[in-house]
Amino acid sequence: xxxxxxxxxxxxxxxxxxxxxxxxxxxxxxxxxxxxxxxxxxxxxxxxxxxxxxxxxxxxxxxxxxxxxxxxxxxxxxxxxxxxxxxxxxxxxxxxxxxxxxxxxxxxxxxxxxxxxxxxxxxxxxxxxxxxxxxxxxxxxxxxxxxxxxxxxxx
Numbered sequence: 001x002x003x004x005x006x007x008x009x010x011x012x013x014x015x016x017x018x019x020x021x022x023x024x025x026x027x028x029x030x031x032x033x034x035x036x037x038x039x040x041x042x043x044x045x046x047x048x049x050x051x052x053x054x055x056x057x058x059x060x061x062x063x064x065x066x067x068x069x070x071x072x073x074x075x076x077x078x079x080x081x082x083x084x085x086x087x088x089x090x091x092x093x094x095x096x097x098x099x100x101x102x103x104x105x106x107x108x109x110x111x112x113x114x115x116x117x118x119x120x121x122x123x124x125x126x127x128x129x130x131x132x133x134x135x136x137x138x139x140x141x142x143x144x145x146x147x148x149x150x151x152x153x154x155x
Contacts, residue, residue: 003105017135044064057090059148062117062154113153118139118150123139
């Protein structure tokens, strides 16, 4: 069990856990998950941590086959600017290693923005807190448990 899975169990949120054998040769952890679990990449969402111009960190959740719009992310959070957070700050604030960062049960609760495309699916897949582990759940449940908002942040 990971902290992410434990949180969903405690909150009694319906979810399914999917495991696969992670291959370190893959450059994109999310695309690897989509391929190995035989899921459309549009339903597999990656968790990216950004640093806002005020120094705060925030989480963007978007499809693995798309890029994060820093402009849209900043706008969603009423900031002037956003940039990718450095990996040490990501690991320190989330408690997860890169490639296994889950938006759930992070050490510090960060403001969360979920790409609005997540609402098009009955369920989406997010990192379960380690490489090779995905959690399937409803986007509305993800928003509820992360106190996240939906906004168009992918390009």
